[in-house]
């Protein structure tokens with residue numbers, strides 16, 4: 001199953017708009033509706049206005065009717081793995097559970113698997129609101 005998600009993330013990466021960093025990233029989500037939603041990073045000449053691959057995929061999931069992330073794959077074109085940035089961790093956590101698996105991939109496939117809880121320990125949760 002994670003192989004299919006890896007392939008989807010790798011395909012999504014081709015749609016990246018990353019002329020400034022030249023660091024294309026792809027993400028793929030298997031959602032609770034059984035569908036796979038994908039995204040790529042979309043940069044902007046006004047640098048802070050660009051965004052990561054993960055929120056593109058999350059936006060597609062929400063608009064497509066998915067509500068929960070069952071598992072997610074992330075891949076970067078460069079050889080190094082792409083652990084989701086801090087902001088993305090918070091965005092993923094909104095739609096994931098502590099055991100949701102996140103696959104960090106390179107061109108060879110899934111290289112590292114992390115749970116949401118490992119990716120964002122001691123997260124800001126509803127209980128934190130008091």
Ligand SMILES: O=c1ccn([C@H]2C[C@H](O)[C@@H](CO)O2)c(=O)[nH]1
Nearest residue numbers: 021023025041052053084085088
């Ligand atoms: O979790 C991450 C981290 C970075 N990027 C993108 C943002 C930017 O376009 C490029 C270089 O930082 O990588 C992602 O898509 N996801």
Ligand SMILES: [Zn+2]
Nearest residue numbers: 052084085088
């Ligand atoms: Zn990010």
